[in-house]
Amino acid sequence: MKKILSTVLIVMTMTLAGFAGEKIRLTGSTTVLPVAQLTAEEFMNVNPDVTLSVQGGGSGVGIASLNDGACDIANASRSMKDSEIKNAISRGIHPTAHVVAMDGIAVVLHPSNPVQNLTKDQIRKIYTGKITNWKQVGGADKKIVVLSRDTSSGTYEAFAKLALNDEKVRKDALLNASNKAVETAVETTPGAIGYIGFGYITKRVKLITVDGITCSKVTILSKEYPFSRPLFMYTNGKPKGWIKKYIDFILSKEGQALVETAGYVGLK
């Protein structure tokens, strides 16, 4: 749903800004998409001479299209893989990373669940199917219902890397299409465990600590919280001209305020 809405918004902003001068193309992660959109809109308001077109498609798509020269900025919710960097260099592209925001992946349970904390190891075992009952981690005798994101989402990829050491999620995990869907499912399922982006934490689900550390702005920024990750924008070489101005804008106080509006943690 969010995706459809955002596509509509993109099309609208594109047609509205139609005939402006220079054009900057951003493609990639749907996790970074809201940051890119909010900042792009504001940037275009201030600078009517430049058009920014923002597209989703996923981190992999963004990086591939940067390497193809099909976009100017690749949004990515992960750092580039070695194979992608090699591919870029072989095409004469020099990807340069800019951290634009921080995100934390919060682990949430149903409010009735007495469990307060899980270790990284316990979370991995729950998600890979080695722990199946809450009593194995100090909870009630109840089957664990594992909620995950679709395997192609950036949040899934980040969680798989940070929490699961790239092991596969158990087959009976319920895969949901959005953060909101995970939150709703956790809220209505007593035995549930799920993970959602920092911006999607609500009072209707129970946020637990991981290795004793709460998921908060402070712990995400200090990277103390184990499931925190930077969000990137990649450019070809050092940014110049409008691209540099845009990146500087995101990193400015105003841009970082928009990052927080989008549900992520600002860098300052």
Added chain:
Amino acid sequence: MRSKISEKAFKYGFMGMAFSSLLFLLGIIIILFSEGLPVFNTVNLMRFIGGTSWYPTSEPPEFGILPLILGTLWVTLGAMLICIPIGLGSALYLHEIAGRRQKAVLKPLIELLASIPSIVYGFFGMIIVAPYLQRTFDLSTGLCAFTASLILGIMAVPTVCSLAEDALNYVPKSFREAAYAVGANRWQTLTQIILPAAGSGISTAIILGMSRVVGETMTVLMVAGGAAMIPQSVFDPVRPMTSTIAAEMGEAAMGSPHYHALFAIGLILFLITFVFNIIAEIISRRYRLKLGLGR
């Protein structure tokens, strides 16, 4: 002279429109094959259809769609168990028992069910039905094959009911009159004359209802749970083929094996519903002949 030209223009104009569907169908088939078949450079057909693991983004990826096929079949089977009795029951009531005024209200109302957007059904299932079933049956989760079957079954009722009722109406009055004339009572007439005569029309109704269920996307995406596992019970979460495509197509890089795999799933889905529709067409043709309606 002029009228002749405009007559021709109209003729070819409408002919173009009539054949445009064929063009669309052809286009879709070509794209499905050309975008779907390349996946078999990555996995062979047996590993694709018979594989039990669907991990399209892992390294290395696994493209086994057996859990997805079984998910679709499992949900469809359940939905048919719900929509056949309700659909046929209401068709029989409308045809045999309901008076003219009752029928004038009931039939449009049942058909109205079909006009509710599937996302509304999905929303209803996700927010109301799933939590209710979860509490009532003490399930670990309400987002499962059973909930999906229940909702899809209800969604297919109008298709089955409306087509089955039409089939009953097509049975010539003379059949019934003849049955009464030889002394059959109402029940005997219904079970031994009307139902067998309308049988193939009713089968068509059921098959088209099935097509609708198999192809439904939004609702299963929202309520079936989305776990790519081989279902062991009706309360297991499943990931039907349609919802897999819907959930993953947006993020699959164009031209990647994952992208082609999703098209290949679409191709298989298309073949399934295609076969259903052909069977329905054959049966209904045979039935028209049997009743002496010709063609």
